[in-house]
Amino acid sequence: MSRVVKLAVIPGDGIGPEVIAEAEKVLDAVTAASDVVFEKTRFSLGAGRFLETGDTLTDDDLAAIAAHDAILLGAVGGTPGDPRLKDANIERGLLLRLRFSLDHYVNLRPSKLFVGAPGPLAAPGEIDFVVVREGTEGPYVGNGGAIRKGTPQEVANETSVNTAFGVERVVRYAFELAERRRKKLTLVHKTNVLVHAGAIWQRIVNEIAAEHPEVTVDYLHVDAATIFLVTDPSRFDVIVTDNLFGDILTDLAGAVTGGIGLAASGNINPDGAFPSMFEPVHGSAPDIAGQQKADPTAAILSIALLLDHLGLSAESARVSAAVEADIAARSAARTTAEIGSAITARL
């Protein structure tokens, strides 16, 4: 009897549909011979849908998506400056709403420099680390507001909310991941300045560290961490950090390891109460949409993360290996579909 995995697919806007098509190609191929069947439901969401219907993510959409086992998302967001999107915030209303509603408290972002990958560093060395970014609180909660809005007396506050509950669960996850890797964990924050938010992160890391004596723990201020990402990225194994610092560090890490065309991510609910969501780190890039110029590799590596999350580690490893082989052999410019097909052929 075969195992059925209900997969919600949200291709989204811009290059989203193109890269998701290639990711599905790979998913279909790698599971063809296995006893796992992916039952896919397609959700048309994003700026395109908003412009047609005025909806970003309805409660019904959310309930329907939540009834799946996992989610594959391409990219969402319209053309920057599009006046019709002026008051829409697709990022908050769709992407962040999914992450928050589905309690994706681990935003998992591996950074690996594949042999042959282009990159801006002259001497990158070996790069292989994972950022465990908190996904449901911190500066991302949207708490705050403004008084005297639009006047010279305006005061606008934005509050980062950090709970022991929220910090502890993601820090635990990071330590467990470090145990399975090179046993090194770096907390990144700005404890000397953000004294309130910093103290709770530092306290909880110290506490959980005591349960993991084999894991070497260090701490870096976020500003120093960006320096090391370009001067000594090999020093990192597992980085644990808050929602905003994680956002910043992973874009930089993506750039350093060959561009965000290669960076995959998982929005994970480790408890399994809600479906986890896999997506490339890149955005919808409307300027190159529909031209087969986008690199689908990040979406394809998101498939590897999805498979791994579902316990299909052999299939996951095959996808990673196929990507690795493809990157090592890259030379001429190829279309989105050509890259997807080449990786599929290597499975």
Next chain:
Amino acid sequence: MSRVVKLAVIPGDGIGPEVIAEAEKVLDAVTAASDVVFEKTRFSLGAGRFLETGDTLTDDDLAAIAAHDAILLGAVGGTPGDPRLKDANIERGLLLRLRFSLDHYVNLRPSKLFVGAPGPLAAPGEIDFVVVREGTEGPYVGNGGAIRKGTPQEVANETSVNTAFGVERVVRYAFELAERRRKKLTLVHKTNVLVHAGAIWQRIVNEIAAEHPEVTVDYLHVDAATIFLVTDPSRFDVIVTDNLFGDILTDLAGAVTGGIGLAASGNINPDGAFPSMFEPVHGSAPDIAGQQKADPTAAILSIALLLDHLGLSAESARVSAAVEADIAARSAARTTAEIGSAITARL
């Protein structure tokens, strides 16, 4: 009759005294033939002073410093993990207190890649931009707190406070600077997520932009900005951003332009109500202190910023030119004092 400039000198901790000695060497030499006399007062402040007396920055210290025309600061901060400093926050109590009390609302951080400077990028291109970092509000205000501290039910909040008053004055400064440079201004924020803080920055930049039709304005999310700093730093001319994003971007920018051994900064009160303060971006590096290993160039370039601020632009240009020539000729390892003397000789 000669002009007297009262200069408060705070060598600080770690490598601070070493690099400040070289900066003073350069200052003395470049003003020797001019009609400006620097009257220096030395303030012993930092972790060392705290350990001796328990004081970080007393009201008397602050009043005495404020009575000067300008401040030169080396670096402050003790050895990380020193148990005697556990409850001291020298950064907040001294450095940030100076910046806030003296209303240093412009934290000016130029980034220039000098010919011959080492750097991590394979193909950096020409780099010459200035980050105008807000210095007196944003996430740095220390507003916030925790409830149920130390328990599993703790909630810790940290509030970024952004006022129209505070944003407008630094944005105006940035536009005026852009007018004198390549007329390009980039606002960096995270408006799609930090909706309250982001909106006030975006509104005010739009408003001031209307007064500067010759300046090209663009916007980048902070995550995207870090990517461009390593893949296309030449695109930047003037960056304006908040206190925290400015902290992150300028450390990364320092790394990209040869390391923070070369990065200078000015904490400026453009109104002249309080003395402005000039300091290298780097910290006190206690691990290499007293060994003549530190590069004094950042401190020396801070002298160039100081001179420029005082209207001594010819002297400022001589210092910059001497540094530029020294960097172009660098080869063998030199001591802190050797670098300082070599630059002095080139004035």
